Amino acid sequence: MRTSPTNLTGQVLIxxxxxxxxxFERAVIIVCAHNDEHAMGLTVNHPVEGLTTTSLLxxxxxxxxxxxxxxxxxxxxxxERERGFVLHTSDYxxxxxxxxxxxxLGLTATREVLEAMADRERRPRRSVLALGYAGWGGGQLxxxxxxxxxxxxxxxEELLFGTDHDLKWTRALAKIGVSAERLSSLSGRx
Numbered sequence: 001m002r003t004s005p006t007n008l009t010g011q012v013l014i015x016x017x018x019x020x021x022x023x024f025e026r027a028v029i030i031v032c033a034h035n036d037e038h039a040m041g042l043t044v045n046h047p048v049e050g051l052t053t054t055s056l057l058x059x060x061x062x063x064x065x066x067x068x069x070x071x072x073x074x075x076x077x078x079x080e081r082e083r084g085f086v087l088h089t090s091d092y093x094x095x096x097x098x099x100x101x102x103x104x105l106g107l108t109a110t111r112e113v114l115e116a117m118a119d120r121e122r123r124p125r126r127s128v129l130a131l132g133y134a135g136w137g138g139g140q141l142x143x144x145x146x147x148x149x150x151x152x153x154x155x156x157e158e159l160l161f162g163t164d165h166d167l168k169w170t171r172a173l174a175k176i177g178v179s180a181e182r183l184s185s186l187s188g189r190x
Contacts, residue, residue: 006142008034010102012159013041014151014172017183023078026169029134030087030160032099032107039136042087042107044128044160045168047072053129056084057118062111064118071163076130085130086113087160092124105155126161151176 008031015027029041051073057064076085090106092098092113099107106124116122117129136144144150153175159168170180 008039008141008152010105010155011152012155012172014153014169016149016151019149024134028159028168028172029077030101030105030155032087032101032133034141037138039141041134042074042076042085042130043134044074044087044130045165046075047165048075048131053117056129057114060111060114062114062118066118066120066123068118071128072165074128074130076132077134079133079135081132083109083132084114085109085133086117086127087130088113088124088127089157092116092122092127105160126157128161151178
């Protein structure tokens with residue numbers, strides 16, 4: 001597979017106000033894979049109301065030997081919503097199941113990572129569980145970028161793993177010097 005000249009793997013997509021798709025309204029998405037044939041990412045700021053990681057792990061029969069925070073499960077995107085994906089720091093890896101996103105991040109979609117999240121010795125330093133993912137066909141994401149559907153920024157741990165989901169979109173914009181209030185009033189396509 002050839003790598004795209006504008007490879008966005010490891011970058012964050014920030015939805016523009018006029019995106020025109022309510023599934024991605026104010027979305028902040030970490031791009032987990034990007035090449036000429038496809039792109040894949042996880043939305044990190046759309047929680048599934050009332051569904052916590054602890055309760056989902058319990059439903060799946062994963063027992064915990066530690067006290068876990070009541071973090072909300074995220075809706076990672078509209079594709080394969082019944083499938084779980086764990087975005088985590090790179091201190092956890094399960095070869096060959098873990099996709100290295102960049103030097104600090106990995107993505108794993110196996111039961112093993114769920115069990116590791118609940119284990120004091122194996123858990124990643126930071127992680128988030130998402131159901132589903134966002135996906136694009138070859139050239140689709142690049143076309144959306146040309147149409148000003150998305151802005152991009154570098155990730156940081158609080159943006160990816162923080163629990164204040166309502167502020168992540170505004171924080172991502174601020175990272176690139178854009179005021180959400182001004183952007184909202186200037187939305188549209190050039």
